[in-house]
Structures are given as structure tokens and as C-alpha cells.
Amino acid sequence: MKTYPQVMQLSLWRNDSNRDLEFRARHLLSKSFPALRWVWVVGDSDDDTYQRLLAIINEVRPWRHVDLIRHTTDIPGDDPPQRRKRLSASANFGLSLLSAEDDYFLMHESDLRSPVDLVERFLDHAAAGRCPVAGWPILPVNATQALFYDIWAYRKDGVMFTNFPPYHVCYNADAPFEVDSFGSCWLAEAGDMRQAGIRFAELAVLDICAQLREMGRRLWVDPKLTIVQPAALWECHPIT
Numbered sequence: 280m281k282t283y284p285q286v287m288q289l290s291l292w293r294n295d296s297n298r299d300l301e302f303r304a305r306h307l308l309s310k311s312f313p314a315l316r317w318v319w320v321v322g323d324s325d326d327d328t329y330q331r332l333l334a335i336i337n338e339v340r341p342w343r344h345v346d347l348i349r350h351t352t353d354i355p356g357d358d359p360p361q362r363r364k365r366l367s368a369s370a371n372f373g374l375s376l377l378s379a380e381d382d383y384f385l386m387h388e389s390d391l392r393s394p395v396d397l398v399e400r401f402l403d404h405a406a407a408g409r410c411p412v413a414g415w416p417i418l419p420v421n422a423t424q425a426l427f428y429d430i431w432a433y434r435k436d437g438v439m440f441t442n443f444p445p446y447h448v449c450y451n452a453d454a455p456f457e458v459d460s461f462g463s464c465w466l467a468e469a470g471d472m473r474q475a476g477i478r479f480a481e482l483a484v485l486d487i488c489a490q491l492r493e494m495g496r497r498l499w500v501d502p503k504l505t506i507v508q509p510a511a512l513w514e515c516h517p518i519t
Contacts, residue, residue: 283313285314285382286314286315286382286383287377287381287385287469288307288316288398289370289386290307290318290319290320292321292328293322293323293369294326295326295389296326296327296328298390299390299511299512300332304335308339308343308345311395316346316381317343317344317345318345318346318373319348319389322352323365350372352365352369360481363482367478367481368479370386370479371478371479374472374478377469382469383405383466383469384469384472385464391507391508397504400504401501405468410467410496411461411468411471412499412500413433413461413464413499413501414464414500415500415501415504416429426443427446428506430442432483433461433462434458434460435447435459451502454502455500458499458500459498460485461488461500463508467496
């Protein structure tokens with residue numbers, strides 16, 4: 280019998296009741312990898328996000344293993360620095376739920392859309408020595424155009440990526456390439472993520488990326504692994 284590495288997939292939720300919640304939840308649960316477990320942290324919500332997610336989870340048991348947790352940070356404000364602090368606190372709570380049996384940690388923002396074989400494609404990179412690894416997040420502009428989405432998190436040599444080609448001098452459209460930081464949807468070894476002191480902080484995923492690099496890890500991006508930020512769920516925030 281074939282054995283698979285166990286992957287924990289973490290997603291965060293907050294006041295998502297009117298933001299395509301059912302579709303998003305079922306999309307996250309649609310992944311084809313057989314040894315995947317989901318951890319959903321509902322942070323600082325004051326709507327019925329938790330109750331609606333719980334109803335979906337009750338439908339899919341026992342063929343999907345989902346842990347749903349409420350988490351309150353009491354961090355006020357919706358400016359980018361405060362949002363990052365709040366998201367980091369919830370992400371750290373989710374990170375604490377990594378088990379000794381987990382081999383990999385997968386961060387997947389809850390509003391993003393990804394291929395059904397996302398985990399398998401990430402693990403192919405891990406098998407080739409490219410882990411941590413992230414996908415290529417885009418924001419569709421219209422039926423034929425899309426821009427690169429996560430210009431805040433994706434950086435190399437102190438320079439952010441741009442929305443449009445050539446994106447960055449390190450960018451390679453045809454093969455995985457190395458970066459200093461990434462975000463949105465990414466995989467790392469669970470052993471690294473369990474290390475003492477590794478935490479999301481004021482710079483959220485940038486803190487994690489810096490800590491992984493301090494461990495000697497090289498960070499990779501697969502430009503062919505497209506991750507979609509639905510335009511209807513996107514909110515413009517200043518880059519700070």
C-alpha cells in the first residue's frame with residue numbers, strides 16, 4: 280500500500296459570511312491529495328462565519344478531516360499594519376496545531392482558488408529539493424488579462440515584484456526561481472515550522488520567510504502553478 284506524507288493546510292477566516300463562503304469552503308475541501316487535513320481558524324468575526332463553516336464541515340465528515348477553531352485577538356483597526364498583526368496572531372494559533380504526524384505545512388488564504396492537485400504539485404517540488412515553495416498568484420482583470428497579485432510579499436534582493444511583466448529581474452516564466460519572500464499559497468516542511476521561535480509577527484509572512492532563510496532554506500516560486508485571487512473578493516489596500 281502506498282503511503283503519503285501528511286499535510287496540514289491552514290486557512291484563516293474573518294467576517295466572511297457574505298463573501299462566497301460556501302463556494303470557498305468547498306473549494307478548499309476539493310483537493311485530491313489523500314493525506315491532507317484542514318485547519319480553519321475563524322478570527323475576530325462578529326457574523327455567522329463560524330456557524331456556516333461548521334455546517335459544511337458536518338456535511339463532509341468523516342471523509343474530510345477539518346478542525347474549525349474560533350480565535351479572538353482583540354486587535355482593533357483595519358489599516359494594513361493592524362490587519363497584519365491580527366492575521367499573524369490567528370496564523371500563529373493555527374501553526375500551534377501542527378502535529379508530530381504532519382510532514383508538511385501548507386498555507387492557503389481562504390479566498391484564493393488553486394488547482395485540485397495543488398498539494399501533489401507542491402510535493403513534487405519538495406521531492407526535487409525545492410521547499411519552501413509558493414505558487415504564482417494572479418488577479419484577473421478581464422477575460423483575457425490578469426496581473427500579478429501579491430506584490431507586497433514577493434520580493435528578491437530588497438525589491439518587490441511588480442503587477443506586470445517583467446515582474447522582477449529574478450522572474451523566469453519557464454522554470455522555478457528563487458526569491459527572498461513570498462505569500463498567498465505556499466508549502467514548507469512541518470519540521471521547520473515547528474522550530475522554536477518561528478512565528479508570524481508584524482510583517483506576517485515576511486517574518487516567516489526571513490526565519491526560514493536564517494535556517495538556510497532557499498525559497499522557490501513555481502510560475503506555472505497559478506493561484507487566483509477572485510476580483511470580486513479583492514480589496515485594495517495601500518502597500519505599507
